[in-house]
Amino acid sequence: MKKVSVFLSSLVVSAMLLGACQTSTPATAPTQAPSSTEALPPTATALPTETPAPTATVPPAPTPAISGTIRVQTYDSSEFNLGKWQEAIASFEAAYPNVNVEFKSVPQNSIETFMQEADAGGGADIVQVSDGDVSRIAQGGYFEPLDPYMSGEMGMQTLDPSVFFESVLTSGQYNGTTYVLPRDYNPVVFFYNKDLFDAAGLAYPTDDWTWDDLLTAAQALTLRDGSGKVTQWGFTIRDGAGNPYWQRGLWAFIYQNGNDMISADGTRVSGHLDSDETVQAIQWYADLFTTHKVTPTRDLMAASGSRDLFVDGKSAMQFTGFWELYGYTQNTNISLGVAQLPQGTQRGNSLTWRGFAMNSKSQNKDAAWIFLRWISADEGAKVFATAGLTPLKSIVEEWDWANDPNYGPVVADIPYLHPAPFTINPKYYSCVGFAFDDWLADVYLKSGGDLQSQLTDMAAKADTCLGQ
Secondary structure, eight states, X not given: OOOOEEEOOHHHHHHXXXXXXXXXXXXXXOSSOOOHHHHSOTTOOOOSSOOOXXXXXXXXXXXXXXXXXXXXEEOOOSHHHHHHHHHHHHHHHHHOXXXXXXXXXXXXXXXXXXXXXXXXXXXXXXXXXXXTTXXXXXXXXXXXXXXXXXXXXXXXXXXXXXXXXXXXXXXXXXXXXXXXXXXXXXXXXXXXXXXXXXXXXXXXXOTTOBHHHHHHHHHHHOEEOTTSOEEEBSOEEOOTTOOTTOHHHHHHHHHHTTOOSSOTTSSOOTTTTTSHHHHHHHHHHHHXXXXXXXXXXXXXXXXXXXXXXXXXXXBSEEEXXXXXXXXXXXXXXXXXXXXXXXXXXXXXXXXXXXXXXXXXXXXXHHHHHXXXXXXXXXXXXXXXXXXXXXXXXXXXXXXXXGGSXXXXXXXXXXXXXXXXXXXXXXXXXXXXXXXXXXHIIIIIHHHOOOHHHHHHHHHHHHXXXXXO
């Protein structure tokens, strides 16, 4: 078995660690959408329970005659994740001994490094991609369209797209063309603390809960001392960095009320951001902070001194990412429960994911495709399935996740996952997202006002920006 080469610059690692220590908001807004590396912490953990390897992922296919060298790049940096890469690559090289895999980790500015090297005629043949990269990189022609390979048009092993959950697979598409195959995904997950429900004499959340049920429980679970100071919050929302105004959490409410932040073709937000459905969803969300006072604002979160009130046993319910599951199951402050997201007029959930793409300028596309297929839907995919939520139906069925108390509610939400708006248009954050963040935190949640007119004005400005 050939040795897998891993090149990891110590300077890059130092920069990554320094960045990980910074929790304050940057003085200037970044120029591109936050990628899933922000929502998927670089030190992803193993699944909380041991799971047997499934017997099969995709149907067996003839082994093609491929050879040469392929270069593979990831932004993963933890020992755990790099170990998964080594395992997957080793299994591929054992099956295809005439192919040599050169592997490198670029934790910071990974996709920019890939593009620069591709512009110079090089670059990795296979690159790990976050959800914020698909539309903007595909527009530049850097990624190879994968549909001809999947269908067999290129004369290589085929790949039936139905082996993936459709809601995850389609997020790797741009303008109807598949550019990225998914590795894993993270939806918003509804966690609750059973002990706090028991203390209040409340029944646990069920999968048929509505917004009204969530609010009623949050009101009952929000406790105050004699001075009126909150000692326990009913509900919190947070991203991996502790931001209580996490847009992906808010998007879930908008989806559940029947709309989106942007049009399906990505050309406008008017009719979406300022729609009746979105206005109602944002108002309901804002009322949790301002009217009902069952959810802490950013200032109250900072004053609490807690990075995660749920972990500290000071919040009864929380929307956050699946990435927290392992840590929560190990925390003695929490008697953990997981439920499907409450629904509004319909079900809906926000999707975070990462996957793999092929360099359109690869000099060894045959071998690159077989490797991409291997790590996305073949033996290599089984390795990555032990480190995250797999998008492959067969593994989910084999491991019986639908009947697991922690995984079952997550699996049940798969059909209702929505792609993030910046995967539809790479200008979303520069034209809409950053302005929305500032408005929500510094204007509406502090001063209120006419929500409809404020969103209509924001939508008009965003449409102009998107059209430029």
